[in-house]
Amino acid sequence: MQPYAKPNLDIAGREACHVESMGHSVAFSDASMERFRHLLTRYPNKQAALLPTLWMAQQEFGWISTEVIEYVSELLELPPSHVYGVVSFYTMYYRKPMGKYHIQLCTNLSCMLMGGSTVLDALQEKLGIGLGETTADGMFSLDEVECLAACEMAPCCQMNDEYHGPLTPESVGRFVDELRARGK
Amino acid sequence: MAKVKIQVNGREVEVDEGLNLIEAARIAGVEVPHFCYHPGLGVDGNCRQCLVEIDGIPKLQIACNSFVKDGLAFRTDTERVTRMQAGVLEFLFLNHPLDCPICDQSGECLLQDYYISNGKYESRLDTDKRHKRKAVPVGPRVMLDAERCVLCSRCVRFCDKVTGTGEMRIVNRGNRAEITTYPDRPLENDYSLCTVDVCPVGALTSKDFRFRKRVWHLQSAKSLCTGCSRGCNVYMEHEGGKVYRYRPRENMHVNDFWMCDPGRLTYTPLNDERLDVAIVTGEERTLPESIEQVGTWINIAVASGQSDSVAVLVSPQSSTETLYAAKRFAKDILGGARIGGGNVRPAGVQDEILRRADANPNSKGLEMLGLSADPAAVLSAGGTVLLVIDDDPLGMNPDLAGAFGKFEHVVYLGSNENATSAKAEIALPITPHSECDGTFVNFEGRVQRFWKALTPRGDSLWSPTIMGRIAEFTGQEFGWKSVRDLWADLQKTEDAFAAIDYASLGEVGAAAGSGQPASASAE
Numbered sequence: 042m043q044p045y046a047k048p049n050l051d052i053a054g055r056e057a058c059h060v061e062s063m064g065h066s067v068a069f070s071d072a073s074m075e076r077f078r079h080l081l082t083r084y085p086n087k088q089a090a091l092l093p094t095l096w097m098a099q100q101e102f103g104w105i106s107t108e109v110i111e112y113v114s115e116l117l118e119l120p121p122s123h124v125y126g127v128v129s130f131y132t133m134y135y136r137k138p139m140g141k142y143h144i145q146l147c148t149n150l151s152c153m154l155m156g157g158s159t160v161l162d163a164l165q166e167k168l169g170i171g172l173g174e175t176t177a178d179g180m181f182s183l184d185e186v187e188c189l190a191a192c193e194m195a196p197c198c199q200m201n202d203e204y205h206g207p208l209t210p211e212s213v214g215r216f217v218d219e220l221r222a223r224g225k
Numbered sequence: 226m227a228k229v230k231i232q233v234n235g236r237e238v239e240v241d242e243g244l245n246l247i248e249a250a251r252i253a254g255v256e257v258p259h260f261c262y263h264p265g266l267g268v269d270g271n272c273r274q275c276l277v278e279i280d281g282i283p284k285l286q287i288a289c290n291s292f293v294k295d296g297l298a299f300r301t302d303t304e305r306v307t308r309m310q311a312g313v314l315e316f317l318f319l320n321h322p323l324d325c326p327i328c329d330q331s332g333e334c335l336l337q338d339y340y341i342s343n344g345k346y347e348s349r350l351d352t353d354k355r356h357k358r359k360a361v362p363v364g365p366r367v368m369l370d371a372e373r374c375v376l377c378s379r380c381v382r383f384c385d386k387v388t389g390t391g392e393m394r395i396v397n398r399g400n401r402a403e404i405t406t407y408p409d410r411p412l413e414n415d416y417s418l419c420t421v422d423v424c425p426v427g428a429l430t431s432k433d434f435r436f437r438k439r440v441w442h443l444q445s446a447k448s449l450c451t452g453c454s455r456g457c458n459v460y461m462e463h464e465g466g467k468v469y470r471y472r473p474r475e476n477m478h479v480n481d482f483w484m485c486d487p488g489r490l491t492y493t494p495l496n497d498e499r500l501d502v503a504i505v506t507g508e509e510r511t512l513p514e515s516i517e518q519v520g521t522w523i524n525i526a527v528a529s530g531q532s533d534s535v536a537v538l539v540s541p542q543s544s545t546e547t548l549y550a551a552k553r554f555a556k557d558i559l560g561g562a563r564i565g566g567g568n569v570r571p572a573g574v575q576d577e578i579l580r581r582a583d584a585n586p587n588s589k590g591l592e593m594l595g596l597s598a599d600p601a602a603v604l605s606a607g608g609t610v611l612l613v614i615d616d617d618p619l620g621m622n623p624d625l626a627g628a629f630g631k632f633e634h635v636v637y638l639g640s641n642e643n644a645t646s647a648k649a650e651i652a653l654p655i656t657p658h659s660e661c662d663g664t665f666v667n668f669e670g671r672v673q674r675f676w677k678a679l680t681p682r683g684d685s686l687w688s689p690t691i692m693g694r695i696a697e698f699t700g701q702e703f704g705w706k707s708v709r710d711l712w713a714d715l716q717k718t719e720d721a722f723a724a725i726d727y728a729s730l731g732e733v734g735a736a737a738g739s740g741q742p743a744s745a746s747a748e
């Protein structure tokens with residue numbers, strides 16, 4: 042038997058729903074609105090268009106804030122609680138601001154065997170942040186992911202929509218420098 | 226509806242086509258354990274507790290989403306089924322706190338029931354349980370304990386499908402998944418307490434009821450909500466002479482499985498500020514001497530040929546029996562005294578679900594008895610005796626005080642102390658609908674029964690009995706010993722009720738005019 046552990050009191054008070062606020066209202070650009078309207082024609086009802094609409098919103102606004110949830114819920118005539126439920130189910134919808142370059146490093150079996158953990162250490166040191174964090178200049182966010190289905194280039198990472206690999210502790214340092222130059 | 230023959234655990238039964246196996250088993254007297262399915266919310270298929278073995282299908286199937294067809298045979302009692310039920314239950318219990326001793330659902334919790342009937346395994350968990358939020362208000366009337374939730378989504382579907390307000394949601398996933406509302410969008414629709422009813426466990430509890438009574442002490446009587454003219458069917462649950470809560474009682478002709486929150490909280494006058502002894506000019510008196518006083522006044526009026534100086538003010542809050550007795554009292558005993566009722570309760574909210582603007586449970590009964598709903602004609606001329614029966618006309622309309630003042634004696638028959646009882650010269654205690662049998666007629670003309678739950682408080686008597694005792698002083702009597710006696714007369718003398726037989730009203734009532742039990746009447 043384990044001794045009885047008191048529940049962490051924080052849990053009792055915390056909101057189950059947690060999304061940060063942008064502090065200002067959001068709206069799709071005309072071009073996105075056009076795409077959104079087209080999107081609706083492909084589904085039997087508005088609710089069915091929720092996932093791609095959220096994805097479009099994330100591309101346009103960078104992440105999913107309270108304001109984005111409420112905007113999308115109005116567009117699709119859904120309760121905000123429903124939109125939040127969906128957002129919170131998928132890890133690829135971001136509920137806080139992300140860096141301009143989001144590096145997701147694979148630390149699953151193949152990548153780990155090929156030296157993934159040394160790459161991870163090098164990346165953390167180079168960027169000065171830990172997993173799940175964003176650099177102070179808003180340039181980089183770092184996460185680990187489970188298998189990018191690109192074992193032939195292990196150890197590898199996904200940076201925004203691009204795949205990179207195989208990586209070494211040295212090459213990853215150069216990669217960060219390049220990105221920094223690109224982002225200036 | 227077409228019937229099909231099926232076999233449940235080897236026993237043949239005939240059931241309606243289209244039923245799912247949970248309902249079909251119920252007809253055969255077999256309970257299939259289930260959490261997510263609810264007849265008012267439909268099939269969701271998420272809990273997997275309802276697995277059964279269907280002949281000819283190799284894998285176990287969920288009973289909620291399998292439907293009967295002719296010749297179908299299924300079993301709920303095989304070793305495979307029972308092992309699987311225990312397995313599913315073990316998963317649902319993994320992170321469940323052992324709160325039973327402090328949990329308000331204890332005693333009416335499906336987890337408890339199924340653990341005893343189908344679980345009884347030893348816990349194999351040797352890591353910490355996952356903790357979630359406890360005792361957080363999700364709305365003004367409902368408390369949430371997220372650890373106890375089995376994620377059946379009944380509350381979610383209730384708010385989506387029934388009220389259309391969509392407050393409740395399951396967020397996150399895996400063992401982090403939990404039930405919640407969106408920030409600043411609390412669960413505050415007018416039917417929010419129904420989520421407490423549908424919640425199979427102690428995750429959602431009623432702020433009004435929690436910690437006030439262990440449910441196994443409660444006794445239950447079939448009754449009606451008196452909050453508006455819908456007349457939702459309820460269970461009135463009580464102990465030790467006190468009503469603790471209303472729970473909706475299924476009646477597909479009236480309220481389906483639901484009732485509104487304001488209605489659910491209308492039980493309090495049955496407990497509080499009760500008028501339970503006779504009061505004569507501010508002093509407690511025995512009932513017989515108080516009745517004698519009233520009887521004497523009435524007799525003098527009748528004997529001196531001045532019965533038109535007596536007036537009877539009735540209320541659409543009264544039962545049909547009270548109204549009928551009052552009508553007979555005015556017409557026969559007094560030979561045509563003024564009688565009518567005041568629709569004094571202010572109109573409430575009306576919605577598309579259940580709530581009706583008319584806040585009286587028996588306006589239709591008043592109308593069917595041909596009694597006017599306008600107090601002005603009754604009160605205008607003043608006179609010797611004013612009999613006020615039920616409710617609180619003075620409290621709701623203080624302007625009536627002038628009209629009341631034009632009577633020499635004001636006598637009140639009611640169940641609560643209020644402005645009217647305080648003003649009356651004599652106040653006589655009558656039984657409210659928790660303490661007698663009777664009927665109300667809802668806005669659609671459905672005559673519905675309520676059943677006596679409690680013994681009358683103090684000296685309270687059934688109002689037709691009190692009116693009968695008063696009548697005796699004029700040398701006349703009604704001769705009603707029970708509701709049945711009264712109804713025999715009612716059926717004979719009132720055309721609107723001619724086709725309705727009290728004995729056959731049953732649990733769902735009957736539509737006036739048809740005389741048929743509800744199942745046969747058109748909606």
Ligand code: SF4
Pocket residue numbers: 321322323324325326328329330331332334335336337373426427428
């Ligand atoms: S929900 Fe049921 S099993 Fe769980 S703690 Fe409450 S009473 Fe016990």
Ligand code: SF4
Pocket residue numbers: 373374375376377378379380381404420423424425426428429
């Ligand atoms: S709170 Fe109750 S009704 Fe809602 S999902 Fe949880 S167990 Fe089901």
Ligand code: FES
Pocket residue numbers: 259260261262269270271272273274275287288289290
């Ligand atoms: S009742 Fe069948 S899966 Fe829940």
